Amino acid sequence: xxxxxxxxxxxxxxxxxxxxxxxxxxxxxxxxxxxxxxxxxxxxxxxxxxxxxxxxxxxxxxxxxxxxxxxxxxxxxxxxxxxxxxxxxxxxxxxxxxxxxxxxxxxxxxxxxxxxxxxxxxxxxxxxxxxxxxxxxxxxxxxxxxxxxxxxxxxxxxxxxxxxxxxxxxxxxxxxxxxxxxxxxxxxxxxxxxxxxxxxxxxxxxxxxxxxxxxxxxxxxxxxxxxxxxxxxxxxxxxxxxxxxxxxxxxxxxxxxxxxxxxxxxxxxxxxxxxxxxxxxxxxxxxxxxxxxxxxxxxxxxxxxxxxxxxxxxxxxxxxxxxxxxxxxxxxxxxxxxxxxxxxxxxxxxxxxxxxxxxxxxxxxxxxxxxxxxxxx
Amino acid sequence: xxxxxxxxxxxxxxxxxxxxxxxxxxxxxxxxxxxxxxxxxxxxxxxxxxxxxxxxxxxxxxxxxxxxxxxxxxxxxxxxxxxxxxxxxxxxxxxxxxxxxxxxxxxxxxxxxxxxxxxxxxxxxxxxxxxxxxxxxxxxxxxxxxxxxxxxxxxxxxxxxxxxxxxxxxxxxxxxxxxxxxxxxxxxxxxxxxxxxxxxxxxxxxxxxxxxxxxxxxxxxxxxxxxxxxxxxxxxxxxxxxxxxxxxx
Ligand code: SF4
Ligand code: SF4
Numbered sequence: 001x002x003x004x005x006x007x008x009x010x011x012x013x014x015x016x017x018x019x020x021x022x023x024x025x026x027x028x029x030x031x032x033x034x035x036x037x038x039x040x041x042x043x044x045x046x047x048x049x050x051x052x053x054x055x056x057x058x059x060x061x062x063x064x065x066x067x068x069x070x071x072x073x074x075x076x077x078x079x080x081x082x083x084x085x086x087x088x089x090x091x092x093x094x095x096x097x098x099x100x101x102x103x104x105x106x107x108x109x110x111x112x113x114x115x116x117x118x119x120x121x122x123x124x125x126x127x128x129x130x131x132x133x134x135x136x137x138x139x140x141x142x143x144x145x146x147x148x149x150x151x152x153x154x155x156x157x158x159x160x161x162x163x164x165x166x167x168x169x170x171x172x173x174x175x176x177x178x179x180x181x182x183x184x185x186x187x188x189x190x191x192x193x194x195x196x197x198x199x200x201x202x203x204x205x206x207x208x209x210x211x212x213x214x215x216x217x218x219x220x221x222x223x224x225x226x227x228x229x230x231x232x233x234x235x236x237x238x239x240x241x242x243x244x245x246x247x248x249x250x251x252x253x254x255x256x257x258x259x260x261x262x263x264x265x266x267x268x269x270x271x272x273x274x275x276x277x278x279x280x281x282x283x284x285x286x287x288x289x290x291x292x293x294x295x296x297x298x299x300x301x302x303x304x305x306x307x308x309x310x311x312x313x314x315x316x317x318x319x320x321x322x323x324x325x326x327x328x329x330x331x332x333x334x335x336x337x338x339x340x341x342x343x344x345x346x347x348x349x350x351x352x353x354x355x356x357x358x359x360x361x362x363x364x365x366x367x368x369x370x371x372x373x374x375x376x377x
Numbered sequence: 378x379x380x381x382x383x384x385x386x387x388x389x390x391x392x393x394x395x396x397x398x399x400x401x402x403x404x405x406x407x408x409x410x411x412x413x414x415x416x417x418x419x420x421x422x423x424x425x426x427x428x429x430x431x432x433x434x435x436x437x438x439x440x441x442x443x444x445x446x447x448x449x450x451x452x453x454x455x456x457x458x459x460x461x462x463x464x465x466x467x468x469x470x471x472x473x474x475x476x477x478x479x480x481x482x483x484x485x486x487x488x489x490x491x492x493x494x495x496x497x498x499x500x501x502x503x504x505x506x507x508x509x510x511x512x513x514x515x516x517x518x519x520x521x522x523x524x525x526x527x528x529x530x531x532x533x534x535x536x537x538x539x540x541x542x543x544x545x546x547x548x549x550x551x552x553x554x555x556x557x558x559x560x561x562x563x564x565x566x567x568x569x570x571x572x573x574x575x576x577x578x579x580x581x582x583x584x585x586x587x588x589x590x591x592x593x594x595x596x597x598x599x600x601x602x603x604x605x606x607x608x609x610x611x612x613x614x615x616x617x618x619x620x621x622x623x624x625x626x
Contacts, residue, residue, distance in 0.1 A: 031514065032496070032513075032514065033496060033511065033513055033559060034513045034515060034558075034559075036513075038498075038511070038513070039511075039513075040507070040509065040510040040511050043498035043501040043502055043511055044498065102495050102496050102497055102559075103495070103496020103497075103511060103512075103513075103558075103559030103560060103561075104494060104496040104559040104560065105495070105496075107476075107493065107494070107495045108495060110476035110478070110493055110495055111475060111476060111495075114476050114477045114478070115475070115476065116472075116475055118472040119474055119475040119499070120473065121473065121475035122475040122476075125475060174473065174503075175469075175473075175502050175503055176469070176616065177469070177502075177503065178502065314502075318504070318505055318506055318507030319443060319460060319506060319612070320445065321443040321444060321458075322441065322443060322460070322507050324443075324444070325441030325442055325443045325444070326424060326438040326441040328435055328436040328438075329436065330435065330437075330510075330511075331436055331438065
């Protein structure tokens with residue numbers, strides 16, 4: 001089941017993704033948000049979905065730092081460099097996804113020149129930048145093989161990372177007009193989701209880059225328990241929304257469960273991304289290959305989870321009849337991404353794949369002191 | 378005056394009160410609007426007048442008029458609800474803006490700086506009334522046929538569409554070339570008209586005389602009077618946004 005990191009087909013696939021990214025970026029420069037199928041009643045779509053997805057993927061660095069520094073999982077240390085590199089790649093992808101979603105991305109400097117401390121988005125930007133800088137410095141220390149500096153930046157990355165993933169949830173939880181997004185469970189759920197996705201990504205990458213197989217299986221057990229925690233929190237979130245009985249929240253939940261995009265939630269997320277890995281991971285104690293495939297399913301499933309979180313919540317009018325009062329495609333409650341948005345999704349995924357395929361070749365020092373040749377059974 | 382003579386048109390009274398308000402220290406003035414649902418005939422004239430006044434592009438609307446059917450046959454009725462920005466006293470749209478591009482001005486109107494907005498649309502998601510739009514660009518005439526000499530096609534109409542939006546009494550870039558495309562946009566009580574002593578466009582165009590506007594700190598104003606009516610209420614009052622647009626049920 002193992003594959004070589006230099007497998008040309010993955011590289012070609014990533015190059016197709018990069019071509020799609022080029023198209024999406026050019027479109028964003030020409031049409032800005034006008035190239036999307038977004039509107040005023042569904043203002044967030046594929047760009048935000050991809051941002052949240054890749055932000056989650058970037059949490060592997062935080063997870064490994066926390067496990068090695070705080071919880072004493074010394075056998076996960078060989079994965080530190082890889083996790084930091086994966087975090088950097090995922091953060092860059094997340095940044096591209098969200099920047100191209102802005103109507104006026106050329107004014108992003110206003111985050112610095114006229115910041116608003118009351119805005120969760122400002123704090124998200126601040127911690128996003130901090131995580132990027134800390135990850136870069138940590139990766140530098142890994143490349144220099146300076147254990148003391150690695151340890152220092154690993155400690156720093158823990159509170160910074162936790163704040164970042166928390167602010168991503170906080171960002172949504174303050175939107176009280178959207179019953180499905182608001183509430184205190186969301187920030188906790190986001191932190192857990194990020195740790196789960198980040199851990200799953202590191203686990204999968206570690207196996208494909210032939211890293212320490214013991215570390216892979218050990219990490220997969222952590223991923224399993226994170227998944228149990230996440231599934232419980234997600235269940236709680238949905239249950240609270242349903243039990244609360246607020247008409248808008250219930251309508252959004254019905255859209256999530258049986259609307260046109262319901263397959264992303266049930267098929268991609270619940271079945272492929274949760275149920276199957278929950279069955280596979282306990283059987284992967286001595287089988288890092290199986291653990292890696294289960295983790296890959298978690299990652300794919302999270303695309304569905306993010307879609308189900310972002311889009312159905314916006315399918316309910318803020319006031320009854322609003323969508324019929326002035327009719328225009330930009331004033332509707334339904335949303336399907338445009339070609340440019342699909343290209344962006346394929347593009348950032350291609351960029352990530354390119355980064356992960358090229359990583360062991362370009363930054364061998366981040367991938368440990370040379371691959372270990374344990375094969376999966 | 379005899380009761381059989383026509384009453385003074387509320388527009389005349391509101392213009393008189395506007396003059397009084399503009400003579401005051403402007404930081405003491407607080408604008409408010411009252412909409413009488415019993416008088417609204419659902420003609421959408423205010424929505425169209427607003428779109429024309431503010432050069433709103435495709436998919437941008439500041440004051441849609443919602444329609445609601447009530448009762449069951451044969452006892453049925455229709456109710457209309459024009460929905461401008463509520464100019465909330467406690468606006469959730471302001472606190473979420475990451476770059477302080479939107480705030481409440483001295484007269485209580487929530488405004489947007491079109492040169493600062495990054496187009497993140499966070500304020501759109503935060504507004505519980507759906508009162509903000511994002512301007513995604515484009516022209517109404519995008520698919521209009523062009524047949525020189527036969528019909529007045531795309532280019533003739535686009536010259537009108539490209540005119541500057543007069544909002545906030547500033548000269549914004551031509552549509553398609555500069556602001557406010559890419560930004561969040563919303564109703565601002567026609568501040569540019571108030572500045573020169575004119576009532577908001579939706580008020581003057583209201584066929585049913587269902588929209589009233591004025592200074593709520595002036596106890597003698599029509600809006601102050603109507604806000605005290607037992608019929609007066611605000612939308613989604615439970616959210617604590619404290620709207621400055623009141624409805625008479
Ligand atoms: S109605 Fe919406 S846009 Fe207007 S002030 Fe209130 S929250 Fe802001
Ligand atoms: S769209 Fe503009 S006004 Fe609205 S929150 Fe973003 S930057 Fe602020």
